[in-house]
Amino acid sequence: MAEAAVAxxxxxxxxxxxxxxxxVLDLLREVGYDALTMDAVxxxxxxxxxxxxxxxxxxxELVVKAVRHSKPGKTxxxxxxxxxxxxxxxxxxxxDCTIEQNSALMRGVAMAMHNNAxxxxxxxxxxxxxxxxxxxxxxxxxxxxxxxxxxxxxxxxLLHMLVGGFATRALxxxxxxxxxxxxxxxxxxxxxxxxxxxx
Amino acid sequence: MAEAAVAxxxxxxxxxxxxxxxxVLDLLREVGYDALTMDAVxxxxxxxxxxxxxxxxxxxELVVKAVRHSKPGKTxxxxxxxxxxxxxxxxxxxxDCTIEQNSALMRGVAMAMHNNAxxxxxxxxxxxxxxxxxxxxxxxxxxxxxxxxxxxxxxxxLLHMLVGGFATRALxxxxxxxxxxxxxxxxxxxxxxxxxxxx
Numbered sequence: 001m002a003e004a005a006v007a008x009x010x011x012x013x014x015x016x017x018x019x020x021x022x023x024v025l026d027l028l029r030e031v032g033y034d035a036l037t038m039d040a041v042x043x044x045x046x047x048x049x050x051x052x053x054x055x056x057x058x059x060x061e062l063v064v065k066a067v068r069h070s071k072p073g074k075t076x077x078x079x080x081x082x083x084x085x086x087x088x089x090x091x092x093x094x095x096d097c098t099i100e101q102n103s104a105l106m107r108g109v110a111m112a113m114h115n116n117a118x119x120x121x122x123x124x125x126x127x128x129x130x131x132x133x134x135x136x137x138x139x140x141x142x143x144x145x146x147x148x149x150x151x152x153x154x155x156x157x158l159l160h161m162l163v164g165g166f167a168t169r170a171l172x173x174x175x176x177x178x179x180x181x182x183x184x185x186x187x188x189x190x191x192x193x194x195x196x197x198x199x
Numbered sequence: 200m201a202e203a204a205v206a207x208x209x210x211x212x213x214x215x216x217x218x219x220x221x222x223v224l225d226l227l228r229e230v231g232y233d234a235l236t237m238d239a240v241x242x243x244x245x246x247x248x249x250x251x252x253x254x255x256x257x258x259x260e261l262v263v264k265a266v267r268h269s270k271p272g273k274t275x276x277x278x279x280x281x282x283x284x285x286x287x288x289x290x291x292x293x294x295d296c297t298i299e300q301n302s303a304l305m306r307g308v309a310m311a312m313h314n315n316a317x318x319x320x321x322x323x324x325x326x327x328x329x330x331x332x333x334x335x336x337x338x339x340x341x342x343x344x345x346x347x348x349x350x351x352x353x354x355x356x357l358l359h360m361l362v363g364g365f366a367t368r369a370l371x372x373x374x375x376x377x378x379x380x381x382x383x384x385x386x387x388x389x390x391x392x393x394x395x396x397x398x
Contacts, residue, residue: 110370111310120373128371153387157364159371161388164363165356171309172327172358174319188352189360189392198352 020045024066033112060122068127075134083142091182100176154193161190219244223265232311259321274333282341290381299375353392360389
């Protein structure tokens, strides 16, 4: 297994991989998930479809990897000493422009997910689970510090709260989520639900 | 204005109107919003397109009215004496089967909304605003009773919390929202965010 993984990874360089993901995201923004084809990715990146399938397995895997790759991923470095500080720092990793772009990208993928059980599975396994693992570390530290009770019922709905706020902003208010919106939402909803006092 | 409204409404009976909305919802479930045409509605209901346009103005208006009409709309009769009681009673208006159907319908409309500013406007004016007016009455009674502080920051995010929980259930957990899920979510997230103690 380990040998196979190395052999598979060694076929392309990290630079080439980043270039490919960028092309996939460009196509995703241009045509949306449903109309995006492996043929178009192959043409845009001058690679063979065989290589794409060998490397990623399929369109859902490739798109989810590309979306995940677009996140700066400095989450692991955040440790401010309070839950509020950590959640604010997470929001502040991105500027408003990046948040808006991510929101548009995620909307495109979420729309496709509704009709596509395969994409939902890949998205859960390769996007939500790794993201949740990061969040669980942040929350576990808050529990260890005594900020959040280990049996707090809102812990079961962490992702529903966070994704819900992010996703409903565009739908309900006809504007993309911004840093200011997300920070207010964390202070007004997420922290009180977790029993953490806010200033 | 009042005369015009009466003249416009008087063209079809309430029974015929209900029949039309049912046909629109059937079509919506069958083909989705984007593929639903006024031609198909006219054919299915044996009405003329001219009548449909005169009565509803356009596809977005007709679909949103049909979705809104599908809700039992007994919200106004609920007044249990506590916010928790009122929110639970709201959820319990529908059984799991109806909640699942509504969830599928709303997903279909929400998907179309992402690419359709006209539908977003009509949906906000004719669905979200009337629904919010109901919620505001429920919440205002809770504020008047002293259950919720009038300056509680979560009041600005009421709809984001509620729609977020409802909408993310299918996306994140691959199962439709149920009564049990919504009641737990209200107790774990919505009430604590509003500063209302739960048992």
